[in-house]
Amino acid sequence: MEKYSRFTSREDLISTINQHLGSLQEKLTPATLKVLDAIRMRSKKIYGVAYLKIETIITLTKVSRASVERAIRKLDQVGIIKRVTTSRKTGLQGANIYYFLPLNDGVEVTGLDKPKTPEKSKVEAPKQDTNTGVFNTPKRPKETKKNNVNGTHLAKDSLVIPSYIPKDFAKLIQQGFSCGRVIKQFWSKVVMFKNVTGWTRNENVLPVATDAWEYTKNEYKRDKNEWELDRFLKCFYGTMKRIEEKRVEEHAAMWM
Incomplete structure (x- = not known):
């Protein structure tokens, strides 16, 4: 057991x-x-x-x-x-x-490892891409109306991205995670970061979040062992704090 x-x-x-x-x-x-x-x-x-x-x-x-x-x-x-x-x-x-199960159990971390695919020909009929995120899940089979009653709305809800999350931020995280619930968790880390570090409501935090996301992706590619969602979130949040600490130090040095 x-x-x-x-x-x-x-x-x-x-x-x-x-x-x-x-x-x-x-x-x-x-x-x-x-x-x-x-x-x-x-x-x-x-x-x-x-x-x-x-x-x-x-x-x-x-x-x-x-x-x-x-x-x-x-x-x-x-x-x-x-x-x-x-x-x-x-x-x-x-x-x-x-x-x-952990929050992301059974989900494979593969999306960031895939080589870039060449652009599709403009003449070629567009095809729907599936399972391109870091945490890929198999394509759901079609369900009968009988089985669809209890499960479908929950599956759809998990993909919905809340409207209060900036579109640019959602697109950033969608490079690795397509699930709306997961994107919401990343945004909650951004909100926590702003509260802890004293950013005002109107300050643009997206550049910091973008740098933190890029660093987190590179860390994952460098060492892919035991990378689960919780580790992505911790690395993302910790990197934002380190970026802010460095910015404050550089700002203080200008006045010394």
Whole structure:
């Protein structure tokens, strides 16, 4: 079961779960939250991994089997957990393994490694490009109306870029990340940077953000091991702060 663990501490696990819940476009039902908490409580021995029977979850949450199954499917659908079925020696199904996922789990970092493609001929019919971001996901198959009811609006919402994010900034981050939710996280780092360093509301922070993004891309290309979304965000934010510190030092030196 240890191979499924993605976390090194209980605090790291809880923080990631809270970030998952905060990034969702819709609220989870009380029953789903009960199931989520039951799985979390049983994942203390190996952080983020639980070995549970459906019957045990029903007992812990005091909700119906149908609600438990529905909750597990929902948690899997929104990317909070994954379920691994097991079987006994007799061939019958055993308890399930549930493991929690980091924010960008299962997403491949490849977009920044691809060589530049030649420009398309003007005569050639335009083709729709897919999966060009750093964190590429497979093209979603067409869904039937029956399966489309619960899932499609959530998938669309995750791609929407909030209107308050400057278009130039969105285009910058889209070099590597096409997901609107991820672009929103990068912009939140910019807002945090402005608040911490005392920039006024009207000051143009985009040049600093652009330099920080270019530096972050180069750092990723230099050392691609274990680069997940959290590391991109930390590197991006830390670089903006270092750029600002250097600017302040240079400004102070002019008056000495």
